[in-house]
Amino acid sequence: MRIAEILRNKGTTVTTVPPDTTVRALLAVLAERNIGAVLVSPDGARISGIVSERDVVRHLHRRGADLLDRPVTEIMTERVRTCAPDDHVSSLHGLMTEHRIRHMPVVDGDRLVGIVSIGDVVKSEITELATERGHLVDYLQGRY
Numbered sequence: 854m855r856i857a858e859i860l861r862n863k864g865t866t867v868t869t870v871p872p873d874t875t876v877r878a879l880l881a882v883l884a885e886r887n888i889g890a891v892l893v894s895p896d897g898a899r900i901s902g903i904v905s906e907r908d909v910v911r912h913l914h915r916r917g918a919d920l921l922d923r924p925v926t927e928i929m930t931e932r933v934r935t936c937a938p939d940d941h942v943s944s945l946h947g948l949m950t951e952h953r954i955r956h957m958p959v960v961d962g963d964r965l966v967g968i969v970s971i972g973d974v975v976k977s978e979i980t981e982l983a984t985e986r987g988h989l990v991d992y993l994q995g996r997y
Contacts, residue, residue, distance in 0.1 A: 856945060856959055856969060857938035859977050865967040867958070869894040870925060872901055876909060877921040889970070890956040893929050898965055900958055902929030907955075935960040936969070942981075946974045 869892045870879060882891060883906060890905035904925045912928040913920050920928070935958045936945050949957060949971050959967040991997060 854942045854977055854981050855938065856936055856940045856942060856967075859942065859969050859973050860938065860959060860967040862977075863967075863969075863973060867892060867965055867968045869897050870904075871895060872924060872926045874925050875922055876912075876925055876928065879904060879925050880909065880921075890968075892933075892958055892965070892968070893925055894965075899963075900933050900935070900960075900965065902926065902931045903933050903956065903958070904929040905956065933958060937961060938966060942974055942977050945969070946971075946978065949974060 868882060868886055868888060870882060872893055872895060874882075874893075879891065883889065889907075890903055892900055893902040893904055894900055902925075908928045908930070909920075934948070934952065934954060936948075938959055938961055945957065948954070955971050957969055958965060959969060
């Protein structure tokens with residue numbers, strides 16, 4: 854299965870915030886959209902970084918409540934790994950697990966086309982395994 858199939862099922866909506874967004878405003882976006890991370894982008898297309906709930910918690914613990922009024926650029930991850938729609942889900946799963954990445958933007962050329970979470974990847978693999986199991990059961994029971 855390819856990443857493009859995940860995006861077909863879940864959609865291609867990507868939540869972004871401008872670099873000058875405060876951490877407080879970021880938290881409101883995360884809560885309102887019920888998501889765990891957003892991309893930081895000056896224009897909704899180019900990626901400056903990614904910031905997650907986990908980033909907020911770690912930095913808030915170290916820096917205190919004053920962090921809430923600081924820009925997200927102070928806590929975002931700047932080196933963002935991306936994948937392409939044609940990438941295989943299985944290779945992405947390994948990469949996300951190895952590097953402890955929970956959200957990965959999907960880029961087609963230089964255009965942002967979606968984002969996948971480790972949950973999306975695992976769900977697609979479970980679905981694929983269930984389908985394969987069904988085919989094997991049908992084969993063994995002579996239904997082909």
